[in-house]
């Protein structure tokens with residue numbers, strides 16, 4: 001099986017009087033990871049939910065290999081890790097992860113469930129309930145849950161937002177090989193520019209609300225990517241480029257030069 005192609009064409013979204021997204025066009029190429037960065041409230045989560053088939057578009061289309069997202073979702077081939085982890089509170093970590101397999105109508109795979117739980121650093125917490133975990137631990141459980149089905153389309157919405165910096169760096173290096181084992185197309189929403197550059201084949205920069213695609217930056221750094229890449233001049237040039245496109249330093253610079 002090959003990884004799917006996702007084509008977003010002229011997509012707009014309006015909530016009541018709020019224009020969240022305006023004429024967004026974007027292609028997720030098969031087998032690549034696209035990172036989506038942009039100011040808070042510019043519609044990144046909305047766009048991700050539309051690609052997942054969990055939100056209607058107001059205008060335009062989302063097609064996955066030419067079909068509606070629901071088609072891929074019905075086959076259990078899309079996995080989403082949401083910003084807020086959204087684990088079932090009455091189930092243990094192990095049972096939350098295992099449930100994803102069941103819902104995707106995949107055979108039970110207890111060894112893989114426990115291996116993933118270990119990989120995300122939750123060994124010893126298999127039987128813990130979400131309420132017994134920190135926010136970062138819950139997010140890591142949600143990542144394990146998203147990966148366990150080996151989805152063809154992996155959608156990650158700020159999955160490391162609450163994860164401490166050291167663990168985040170470790171996961172940034174250890175997780176990509178897991179989804180690279182099988183053909184996977186991935187979209188990662190993140191507010192960390194270094195993370196976007198480290199993980200992505202292409203970084204899509206969105207403008208302020210209403211969200212539009214402001215720029216696309218391709219990342220020609222070889223894979224597998226390692227922590228050492230964080231120190232390469234090539235890496236820093238790309239991080240600066242994305243930062244300039246986002247205008248992250250503009251306000252600080254203007255203040256400093258006034």
Ligand SMILES: Nc1ncnc2c1ncn2[C@@H]1O[C@H](COP(=O)(O)OP(=O)(O)O)[C@@H](O)[C@H]1O
Nearest residue numbers: 015018020039040041042043044045046047209
């Ligand atoms: N279910 C909703 N109902 C009403 N407004 C929403 C809803 N979801 C998002 N919005 C609005 O749409 C805009 C984009 O939201 P969102 O996609 O969450 O942005 P981001 O993920 O980039 O921070 C925001 O102004 C937000 O308030």
Ligand SMILES: [Mg+2]
Nearest residue numbers: 044045046083
């Ligand atoms: Mg969001």
